[in-house]
Amino acid sequence: MNRVINVDLGEQSYNIHIGKECLPSLAGLLAGVPRGSRSILVSDDIVFRLYGEQFYEILQSAGLKIEVAVLAGGESCKNLETLGWLYEQMISKGLDRQSTVFALGGGVVGDIAGFAAASFMRGIGYIQLPTSLLAQVDSSVGGKTGVNLSLGKNLVGAFYQPSLVFADVNLLNTLAEKEYQTGLAEVIKYGVIWDSKLFDYLETNIESIKARDMDCLIHIISRCCEIKAEIVAQDEKEKGLRALLNLGHTFGHAFEALTEYKKFTHGQAVAIGMVYATRLAAATDMINEQDAKRVTDLIKNYGLPLHYGDIRPSEIVARMHLDKKNTGGKITLVLPAAIGRSEIVGEIDPAQIEAILI
Numbered sequence: 001m002n003r004v005i006n007v008d009l010g011e012q013s014y015n016i017h018i019g020k021e022c023l024p025s026l027a028g029l030l031a032g033v034p035r036g037s038r039s040i041l042v043s044d045d046i047v048f049r050l051y052g053e054q055f056y057e058i059l060q061s062a063g064l065k066i067e068v069a070v071l072a073g074g075e076s077c078k079n080l081e082t083l084g085w086l087y088e089q090m091i092s093k094g095l096d097r098q099s100t101v102f103a104l105g106g107g108v109v110g111d112i113a114g115f116a117a118a119s120f121m122r123g124i125g126y127i128q129l130p131t132s133l134l135a136q137v138d139s140s141v142g143g144k145t146g147v148n149l150s151l152g153k154n155l156v157g158a159f160y161q162p163s164l165v166f167a168d169v170n171l172l173n174t175l176a177e178k179e180y181q182t183g184l185a186e187v188i189k190y191g192v193i194w195d196s197k198l199f200d201y202l203e204t205n206i207e208s209i210k211a212r213d214m215d216c217l218i219h220i221i222s223r224c225c226e227i228k229a230e231i232v233a234q235d236e237k238e239k240g241l242r243a244l245l246n247l248g249h250t251f252g253h254a255f256e257a258l259t260e261y262k263k264f265t266h267g268q269a270v271a272i273g274m275v276y277a278t279r280l281a282a283a284t285d286m287i288n289e290q291d292a293k294r295v296t297d298l299i300k301n302y303g304l305p306l307h308y309g310d311i312r313p314s315e316i317v318a319r320m321h322l323d324k325k326n327t328g329g330k331i332t333l334v335l336p337a338a339i340g341r342s343e344i345v346g347e348i349d350p351a352q353i354e355a356i357l358i
């Protein structure tokens, strides 16, 4: 039986299905997808090679006319050029306003395909089929779609909700170790911002989680999706509360952009960002030393990096000024106050940030 979590957004509400070896149940969930028009399965090279045929057959067996578009994949392809290419594919393959986009892959595919769906012919339906841990716990839920610019992450995009999220945890068996760790960074984030019990669970079950025990994964993915659904239902467009999901991201996005999206995965950059957000919180007595140590130790114990390397602190702070949470040129950050509780703090002095970037 799949776990089902509802994202309660009025007319835009949808379900997240999470299960083990649950692919056969997907076809039965597609009743609402219009059959008269062509749909498109968007994926990346690696995922399509592993799972493309299987998903293609499931979608066909549900009576859909399916076209395919395969991106090169990786963070450096999450840009306007790839988006333009995808629009051309959608036009040349005969998609129309009743068409549906199926995003099969990690967060990169999900964010690009979601934004293509949001903007193609002013918006068509889309379904998230997340295949990475990061996508199953975070990016497939909540409707943030978009692409990067060379100046900064996700600077162009839309809030646009999918009609279904379907996650088969068994797909994670083929995920490279670094990509698995990258998803764990976002999982740790949920523990720090919202749920001390989840944080304890991550500390206690480290060996089973590292070994990708399926029951642990179902527990973690379900809990992260529940938290995200709760936050998004209260603040879909990030007027306030939703910004908590950005813990570590203002630093992390700067690390990613300054290394041309090549040195760190998103989760690695967020992990380092959480270390520095925690350091800043400790320096301003917002969090006690013991909790601050627990955050950094957990990140380290899951094999994630703790330092950004040889980027100049002044450049990091300059990039942090481009973050979408800022207003009037002042930096806003999410800082941890305790395990399970973080706060959105505005008007942070850039010199204070630079001082902890050691």
Ligand SMILES: NC(=O)c1ccc[n+]([C@@H]2O[C@H](COP(=O)([O-])OP(=O)(O)OC[C@H]3O[C@@H](n4cnc5c(N)ncnc54)[C@H](O)[C@@H]3O)[C@@H](O)[C@H]2O)c1
Pocket (backbone or CB within 6 Å): 044, 045, 046, 047, 050, 073, 074, 075, 078, 105, 106, 107, 108, 109, 111, 131, 132, 133, 134, 135, 138, 139, 140, 141, 142, 143, 144, 145, 153, 154, 171, 172, 173, 174, 175, 176, 179, 182, 183, 265, 266, 267
């Ligand atoms: N929209 C949101 O709310 C949100 C949330 C978090 C992150 N993001 C975005 O998500 C992106 C990162 O996502 P990601 O970590 O999934 O990266 P990704 O999409 O690049 O996937 C990572 C790598 O894993 C491969 N892969 C994916 N599933 C696989 C599987 N089952 N087996 C083997 N290989 C597999 C991919 O081909 C890729 O090489 C970033 O661009 C980030 O900004 C968005």
Ligand SMILES: O=C(O)C(=O)C[C@@H](O)[C@H](O)[C@H](O)COP(=O)(O)O
Pocket (backbone or CB within 6 Å): 138, 142, 144, 153, 154, 186, 238, 242, 243, 245, 246, 249, 324
């Ligand atoms: O869903 C959200 O809200 C998040 O902030 C989740 C983040 O993990 C994710 O990386 C998101 O894409 C960052 O959003 P951004 O608005 O800072 O670009």
Ligand SMILES: [Zn+2]
Pocket (backbone or CB within 6 Å): 138, 186, 249, 266, 270
């Ligand atoms: Zn993120």
